C-alpha cells in the first residue's frame with residue numbers, strides 16, 4: 001500500500017521534472033572514469049570460475065582525488081550495478097562541486113524549489129509526501145527490507 | 159532457509175528480495191517452495207530462470223551451465239577491444255567468430271549484441287556456436303530468439319548471421335566436415351571457448367555443493383583435452399587467426415603457450431579477483447593486425463606478470 005503511493009509520487013515528480021526542464025541528472029564523464037578505481041567484491045580468495053556460482057555482484061567505485069566511495073549491488077546484473085555506481089558517483093561529485101553552501105546539486109535545488117511550489121498549491125498533508133528523488137529511493141529500500149523481514153519471519157514460523 | 163547458500167544475512171535478504179520480485183509475496187506457497195529449493199542448494203538462476211550477462215538476459219535451465227561473472231567480464235573486455243580496434247570499419251572483408259562449448263550461448267550472443275552495429279552492407283558478421291549437449295543447443299536457440307529475433311529481427315536490421323550446431327569438438331573429422339560446408343567464409347577471425355576445465359581430482363574437493371549437485375558434469379569436468387584440441391586442430395591446421403579460451407588452472411594456459419608456433423603471440427589475463435582466467439593468442443602473420451585488439455584486451459584485464467614479460471622478450 002505504502003509502496004504504491006511512493007511509486008506514484010516519484011512518477012509525478014519525474015513528469016514534473018520533465019515539464020519544468022530541470023537540470024539533467026549528473027553525468028559520469030570519461031575523466032571521472034580515469035580518476036576512479038573500480039573494485040568488485042567477490043568474497044575473498046576461495047574457488048572461482050566454474051567451481052562456484054555466485055548470485056550477487058557488488059561493485060565499489062572510489063574517486064581517488066576526493067576519496068569518495070560508492071557501492072552498488074541493487075540488481076543481479078553486474079553491468080547494471082556498474083552503471084548504477086557510476087550514476088551515484090557522478091551525483092556525489094556534482095554535489096561536491098556546487099559551492100552553494102548547502103552542498104546540493106542544481107537538480108536537487110530545482111527539485112526542492114519545485115517541491116516548495118507544490119507545497120503552496122496542495123494541502124499541507126499531501127505535499128509532505130513529496131521527497132527528493134534520493135530520499136524516496138532510500139525509504140523504498142528501507143520498507144522493502146522491513147517487508148522482507150516480515151515475510152522471512154512468517155516463513156520461519158510457519 | 160536461505161542461509162544454506164548465503165554466507166551473510168544481507169546476502170540472504172537480497173536473494174529473498176529477488177525471489178519476491180519473481181514470485182510475489184502474496185502467493186506464499188510458491189515463494190516458500192522456492193526458498194525450500196534454495197535451501198536444498200538448487201542454483202538461484204535455475205529457480206528464477208535466468209542470469210543477466212552484459213546487456214542480455216540469458217535463460218537458464220537445468221542441464222546447462224549457468225554463465226559466470228568471470229566469463230561475462232572477459233567477454234565484455236573482448237567486445238570492447240574489438241570496438242576500439244576500429245579494425246572492422248576499416249576493412250571491407252567479412253568477419254567470422256566461432257564459440258565452442260557454447261552452453262547457454264551467452265558468449266556468442268554478447269559478441270553479436272555488442273558488435274552488431276559495426277557491420278554494414280559491405281561487411282558481414284558470421285557467428286557460429288557449437289556444443290555437444292542437445293539441451294544446450296535448445297537453450298542457446300531459445301536465448302537467441304528471446305534476445306534478438308523476438309526483439310530486433312537481427313537478420314533484417316543488421317548484417318549478421320548466427321548459426322548453432324550440435325558437434326563433438328574433440329572429434330576432429332566431425333569438425334573438419336562441418337567447416338567444409340562453408341564456402342563464403344572459412345577462416346575464423348576469433349575463436350572463443352569456455353571449455354569444461356575442472357580437473358577430476360578437484361571436483362569433489364573444491365566445487366561448491368550447489369554446482370556439484372545441480373550443474374552438468376559434462377560442462378564442468380575436463381583438463382587439457384580442449385586446450386590440446388586448440389593447439390592441434392584450430393591453430394595446428396591454420397583454421398583461426400586468434401583465440402580467447404577461459405582457463406581454470408595456470409597449467410592449462412602454459413600448456414597452450416608452450417605448444418604454439420613461433421608466429422603466434424599469446425598472453426594470460428587475470429580476472430578482477432586476481433585469478434588467471436584467460437589465455438589469448440593471435441597469429442602475427444595474419445592479414446589483419448590483431449595486436450590492435452589484443453593489446454587493449456591485455457590492458458583491460460590485468461596480465462599474469464611473468465608471462466607478460468616473456469611475451470615482451472619474444
Ligand SMILES: C[S@@+](CC[C@H](N)C(=O)[O-])C[C@H]1O[C@@H](n2cnc3c(N)ncnc32)[C@H](O)[C@@H]1O
Pocket residue numbers: 050222223224225226229258259260261262263264265288289290291294325326327328352353354355376377378
Ligand atoms: C563450461 S560450459 C560453458 C558454457 C558457456 N559457454 C558459458 O560460458 O557459460 C562447457 C560446455 O561445453 C560443452 N561440451 C563438453 N564437452 C563437449 C564436447 N566434446 N564437444 C562440444 N561441447 C562440449 C558442455 O555441454 C557445456 O555446455
